[in-house]
Amino acid sequence: xxxxxxxxxxxxxxxxxxxxxxxxxxxxxxxxxxxxxxxxxxxxxxxxxxxxxxxxxxxxxxxxxxxxxxxxxxxxxxxxxxxxxxxxxxxxxxxxxxxxxxxxxxxxxxxxxxxxxxxxxxxxxxxxxxxxxxxxxxxxxxxxxxxxxxxxx
Amino acid sequence: xxxxxxxxxxxxxxxxxxxxxxxxxxxxxxxxxxxxxxxxxxxxxxxxxxxxxxxxxxxxxxxxxxxxxxxxxxxxxxxxxxxxxxxxxxxxxxxxxxxxxxxxxxxxxxxxxxxxxxxxxxxxxxxxxxxxxxxxxxxxxxxxxxxxxxxxxxxxxxxxxxxxxxxxxxxxxxxxxxxxxxxxxxxxxxxxxxxxxxxxxxxxxxxxxxxxxxxxxxxxxxxxxxxxxxxxxxxxxxxxxxxxxxxxxxxxxxxxxxxxxxxxxxxxxxxxxxxxxxxxxxxxxxxxxxxxxxxxxxxxxxxxxx
Ligand SMILES: [Zn+2]
Numbered sequence: 001x002x003x004x005x006x007x008x009x010x011x012x013x014x015x016x017x018x019x020x021x022x023x024x025x026x027x028x029x030x031x032x033x034x035x036x037x038x039x040x041x042x043x044x045x046x047x048x049x050x051x052x053x054x055x056x057x058x059x060x061x062x063x064x065x066x067x068x069x070x071x072x073x074x075x076x077x078x079x080x081x082x083x084x085x086x087x088x089x090x091x092x093x094x095x096x097x098x099x100x101x102x103x104x105x106x107x108x109x110x111x112x113x114x115x116x117x118x119x120x121x122x123x124x125x126x127x128x129x130x131x132x133x134x135x136x137x138x139x140x141x142x143x144x145x146x147x148x149x150x151x152x153x
Numbered sequence: 154x155x156x157x158x159x160x161x162x163x164x165x166x167x168x169x170x171x172x173x174x175x176x177x178x179x180x181x182x183x184x185x186x187x188x189x190x191x192x193x194x195x196x197x198x199x200x201x202x203x204x205x206x207x208x209x210x211x212x213x214x215x216x217x218x219x220x221x222x223x224x225x226x227x228x229x230x231x232x233x234x235x236x237x238x239x240x241x242x243x244x245x246x247x248x249x250x251x252x253x254x255x256x257x258x259x260x261x262x263x264x265x266x267x268x269x270x271x272x273x274x275x276x277x278x279x280x281x282x283x284x285x286x287x288x289x290x291x292x293x294x295x296x297x298x299x300x301x302x303x304x305x306x307x308x309x310x311x312x313x314x315x316x317x318x319x320x321x322x323x324x325x326x327x328x329x330x331x332x333x334x335x336x337x338x339x340x341x342x343x344x345x346x347x348x349x350x351x352x353x354x355x356x357x358x359x360x361x362x363x364x365x366x367x368x369x370x371x372x373x374x375x376x377x378x379x380x381x382x383x384x385x386x387x388x389x390x391x392x393x394x395x396x397x398x399x400x401x402x403x404x405x406x407x408x409x410x411x412x413x414x415x416x417x418x419x420x421x422x423x424x425x426x427x428x429x430x431x432x433x434x435x436x437x438x439x440x441x442x443x444x445x446x447x448x449x450x451x452x453x454x455x456x457x458x459x
Contacts, residue, residue, distance in 0.1 A: 114278055116259035120237065140259025141280050142161065144344065 011044055016063040018085040019075075024048050024056035026078040029152055031060065033075050033107055034067070041065045054081065069096075076100040077108060077134050077150065100131040108136060109151040115141040124153070158265035158272040159447055162283040162319050167326045171300075174291050176446035177439070179458055180215075184442070187217030188449050188457040195248035196222035197240065198275070199255040204415060205275050208437070209252050209284075212444035221247060238267055245270045250452060271451045273444075279315050284447060285414055286319040288440040289373075293324075295439065296410045296432060297370055300327040306366050308334045309375035309395050309420060311341040316414045317375060321345055331356040334365055336391040338382060362394065363401045370406065372397070374413045374420050374433075399424040412436050 022030050024047045030036075036043055047058040066086060075082060076098045086094035104126045110117045117124045117140055126136035129144060136145045157164070165173070180186065194213045198206050201224060210220050221244075237255070241264045244251060251268060253261060254275040261274035261281065276282040294300045305324055307317045311333050321331065322345075331349065333341045333356060340358065349356050359365045366372050377395050382388040396419060397411065410432040413421055417433070425431050449455055 110259075112258060114258045116257045116263050119257050120263070122263060138259065140262045141278075142163075143258070143280075 011061070012090060013042075013044075013061050013063045013087055014090055016041070016061065016065050016087055017067060018087060019060045019062075019079075020057070020083045020085065021051070021054065021081050022058040022060065022075075022079045023054060024058045027058035027060070029078040030058075030075050030082070032152070033078065034071065036060070036062060039065070069099075070101075072096065073099050073101045074104075074107060077104060077136075077147075078152075080134055100128055100134060103127055103139075104136060107153060108145060109153055110138045110141060110143065111145040111149045111151070112138065112141050112143040115143065117141075156271055156453060157451065158261075158268070158274075159283050159451060160261045160265050160272065160274045160277075161281045162286045162323055164283070170287075170290065170323070170326075173287060173443070173446050173450060174294055176450060176455060176458065177287075177291050177442040178295075180442045180445045180449075181439075183459055184215055184445075186215075186458055188454045189213060189216035189218030189452070192218040192250070192452065193248045194218050194220055194448065195244045195251045196220060196224070196275075197244060197251060197253040197255075198222070198224045199237075199253070199260075201225055202254055202276060204437070205254065205282075205285075208440045209273075209275060209444050212441045212448060215441065216445055216449065218448075222252075237264060241268050241272075250448060273447060273451065279313060281319065282315060283319070284440065284444050285316055286323050287447065288436065288443040289316070289320050289412065289414075290323055291439045291443050292410075292412055292432060292436045293371055297408060300324070303327070303329045303370045304332070304368055305329050305371045305373060306332040306334060306369040307341070307373045307375070308362060308397070309377045310339045310381060311335040311375070312339040313381055314375045317373060318342075318345060320373065322348070325349065325352055325354055328354070330354060332365055332369065333358045334360070334362050334395070336360060336377070336387070336394070338384075338387060338391075339377065360394075362397065366401065366409075367404055368406065369409050372405075372409065372411045374411060374417070376418055376420055396420055396422055397425055398422045399428060402428055402430055405430070 027047050042063040045060040048056045051057040082098045084096040085092045106123055110124050125139040129135045129137040134147055196206055196209055206224055213220050245268050250271050252273045252275050256278050258278035258280040261277040265272040274281055311317055379388050409430055411430055413433040
């Protein structure tokens with residue numbers, strides 16, 4: 001019940017997607033990865049809600065927008081525990097969770113300064129070496145980029 | 154592995170590795186086999202490495218192929234600002250296979266993704282140098298009769314040495330045990346020690362050389378470079394502690410062999426050179442056979458080998 005009231009504080013949407021359980025500090029990364037800063041849909045978000053599971057969390061609601069599985073999985077590196085509610089006519093018609101993909105293209109910078117992706121300005125590509133901690137291995141220089149050293153492009 | 158590039162030793166399965174070593178052995182038994190007749194191999198050395206380049210070119214020549222290429226980036230189009238991509242796409246028009254060495258890590262993988270002809274990585278910065286690993290494995294198998302259950306002692310710069318890292322990963326497939334001998338500042342990276350722990354493979358770490366090579370099958374020496382030390386005094390303290398000398402070989406196992414990727418500076422004293430346990434010059438010769446095998450397999454010409 002408490003949870004529901006918090007949802008309401010960010011105003012309900014008629015149709016669209018609600019993304020919940022985003023770590024508060026990564027809210028703007030989620031917005032940027034999903035390209036929400038470049039679309040004309042109505043977007044509301046709230047941050048720094050208390051969460052027993054994860055400290056402070058954020059919520060984003062995007063009106064009239066539904067995401068493909070691949071798109072959603074792109075936020076796994078910044079919000080691996082995010083939950084999505086698909087809303088149609090004010091009702092939750094479907095719930096989705098984020099799955100950490102096997103491979104991540106773009107988004108993250110390789111932390112090895114000697115890597116070609118930092119030298120030639122070419123796109124990064126990582127294999128997910130450990131799903132639980134979201135540790136990445138660069139497909140080019142083969143070095144590890146761990147969550148503590150993650151920088152976003 | 155036909156038409157596949159060889160960028161990293163991790164690209165090869167254990168089976169593929171062993172098949173390549175078998176092929177290299179056939180070339181050693183019968184080196185004059187013109188299986189690359191009518192083919193052109195480009196050797197693009199964006200940074201100089203004379204030994205590696207000569208080894209590849211010798212391999213192509215033994216196989217009856219032709220070589221084009223450059224050995225100094227300064228004299229090539231790279232100096233004119235032409236990008237790596239443009240160079241690869243251009244040279245791919247002139248050759249059936251590209252051997253490249255480049256100082257930037259990951260450059261070989263990137264080139265392989267771009268290139269219409271296969272790429273053989275001859276070193277991409279501190280990252281990979283898979284043909285070196287192949288010749289190390291070939292040398293171990295040849296001198297010990299098997300790759301399995303070897304006790305491998307690695308000496309020197311174990312922190313930055315890509316050669317020992319790749320060899321460790323490769324030998325881990327064959328139930329090796331390891332002894333790491335290095336100054337504290339240049340120890341084997343944690344990531345690799347964790348890898349061994351996960352695999353249940355044994356290793357020891359020491360700072361003293363002579364007393365820890367007695368039960369070795371392979372002693373793999375590497376260079377300890379001054380520029381790796383943040384404290385120059387520390388380098389002065391350790392620089393002579395990791396030099397192998399003839400008298401240290403007393404009491405080692407009769408099958409033990411000393412390997413070194415070359416070039417050496419002083420880490421193997423010249424008094425070791427005429428010991429029957431010194432293997433590093435033959436090891437360099439093995440590099441030619443290993444590279445013959447790799448290029449033949451990649452070009453899909455294995456059937457032509459007698
Ligand atoms: Zn990288």
